[in-house]
Amino acid sequence: MTTSRYTDHTLLLRMAAGEEEAFNQLFNKYWDKVYSTALVLTKSNQIAEDIAQEVFLRMWQNRHKTDIIDNLEGFLFITARNLIYNKLSRLKLEVAYTNYIQHHFTLSGPDTETQAEFRQLKTILEEGMRQLPPQQQKAFRLSRENGLNHEEISLQMGVSRATVKDYIVRAIAFLRKYLQDHALEVFLLILSNFK
Structure with a gap:
């Protein structure tokens, strides 16, 4: 286990015990990476920021399970990717629904x-x-x-x-x-x- 992973694992254990300072250290260490990944995939500053916030919010909310994470960077990337996929799918559905409503009202008289x-x-x-x-x-x-x-x-x-x-x-x-x-x-x- 590399020093970084050892440090991450130690911080995850401390965070699982409810230590906010451990969470803050992980947040500060990985925020830019998560945000940058989301920005590259979404091309939107606002969505990237929302995704990054949601990733860390979920990590804190599920802190009692984080002690089993072996590769935090990979875990954060996969979580961000899944959130992005869900967000973009919802946006596509909303656009399709809006277009359907407009089309329906135009055609049905x-x-x-x-x-x-x-x-x-x-x-x-x-x-x-x-x-x-x-x-x-x-x-x-x-x-x-x-x-x-x-x-x-x-x-x-x-x-x-x-x-x-x-x-x-x-x-x-x-x-x-x-x-x-x-x-x-x-x-x-x-x-x-x-x-």
Whole structure:
């Protein structure tokens, strides 16, 4: 066992016993590596930071099991990779669902009441979009309303594709939280459809 692994193992044992200082040392030692790995895989500072925080949060929450970890760096990498996969899968599902809803309402020709509810829901979403930073808002609208891909948006906005992707990912994350914060309004709107 190398000195680093020996030190990691000792710190893991101390952390398993509930010692916060041991956790802090491991956090400080591995934060940059976990964050950098997440950044390379996601191309988003915000998602990379969220993933890194979640990795260390889970490590602390499961500290009573960490004494069996033989290779901490490998464990952290695998945990980050799995969290990234789950996060990106969720984002793809959300985008697909949003596209489905937009397509469904366009094709089915909803009745007047449903159209009014859809307009109210769209108003709530518009309020959230107006709170986005201008560049994020522009990238999101070009993508979702105009149907442009990341390459086309990057050319139109004069920024890299990675920046466009970051803008859109951040916009989706913000709007998801905005809708969660306004869940009661959305819930009542949906509930009003079931009389």
